[in-house]
Amino acid sequence: MFSRTNSNGAQPQDIRSDGAAVKAVPSIISADLTIEGNLNSSGEIQVDGVVHGDIRCKALIVGVKGSVTGEVVAQTVRMHGAIKGMIRAKSVFLASTARMAGDVEHESLAIEPGAYIEGHCKRITETAVGGTMDVHRPSPAPRVASIGKAAIAGA
Secondary structure, eight states: OOOOOOTTSOOOOEEOTTSOEEOOOOEEEOTTOEEESOEEOSSEEEESSEEESOEEOSEEEEOTTOEEESOEEEEEEEESSEEESOEEEEEEEEOTTOEEESOEEEEEEEEOTTOEEESOEEEOOEEEETTEEEEOOOOOOOOOOOOOHHHHHTO
16 A cells, blocks of 8 residues: 555555665554454564464564464564464474464474473474465375386386
């Protein structure tokens, strides 16, 4: 609505006057803010307040006093606060102050001593597509047909 797009629909990068690219500013949920509803972003979200709802973004940072109740789908998740719900991300980092209650599906997982986690951790192979994660599970092994002596002799 308020963003510019190129003719091919891609978002332009911010460029300083000296020509260098500038990283986009994260969306911040401040400590005095409570959100009830889902959040969707193609960039980074930092939660220092409270979110009751699902979050889908490229990168999520949960501050020490931050709290999320709901499903999180992101490329990277850095937790210093609390999440109650499932996380599905390529890279997950739980700091010593993190409190996780729920399952974690990850490609890479790091947990500092002192972090609290209650739930299952499952390693998966994932590919990022537009800020969401598509899980690619191996297909079942093909069935091997029985080869008779006649088929081998005729070859």
